[in-house]
Amino acid sequence: MTAQRLLFSDTLCLIGLFCLCWKAPHPWPLWAAGLQLLAVMTEVSVLFLRTGTLRWTLLTVVALSGYGVLLVLWIGTFAAARRRFRVRSQSVAESSE
Numbered sequence: 001m002t003a004q005r006l007l008f009s010d011t012l013c014l015i016g017l018f019c020l021c022w023k024a025p026h027p028w029p030l031w032a033a034g035l036q037l038l039a040v041m042t043e044v045s046v047l048f049l050r051t052g053t054l055r056w057t058l059l060t061v062v063a064l065s066g067y068g069v070l071l072v073l074w075i076g077t078f079a080a081a082r083r084r085f086r087v088r089s090q091s092v093a094e095s096s097e
Contacts, residue, residue, distance in 0.1 A: 003043065003046065003047055004047075006043060007040065007043045007044065007047065010036065010039055010040050010043060011040055013036055014033065014036045014037060014040050017029060017032050017033035017036050018033050020033075021033050026076060026079070026080075028072050028073070028075055028076030028079070029076070031072045032069045032072040032073055032076075035065045035066075035068040035069045035072065036065070036069050038061070038065045039061075039062045039065040039066060039069070042058050042059075042061045042062045042065070043058075043062055045058050046058045046059060046062070
């Protein structure tokens with residue numbers, strides 16, 4: 001039952017990331033959605049494959065793709081903050097002239 005709940009929540013996250021990709025002009029939501037898709041498809045494989053070693057390998061892929069999604073979201077947030085700071089500093093420089 002826990003695997004189905006995890007698959008449901010990850011699928012909802014995937015849908016949200018795809019909606020974000022639809023309107024975002026930046027590439028990082030696409031990378032996050034791709035890694036989330038990898039996690040969802042791996043969870044589907046885990047549900048249907050009942051072998052021990054292969055199952056742990058697939059769960060490792062799910063965990064690593066989750067870290068990848070977090071890394072891409074962090075990079076996107078950092079890039080947006082830098083861009084916002086750059087725009088503010090340019091507007092302050094223009095207004096002081």
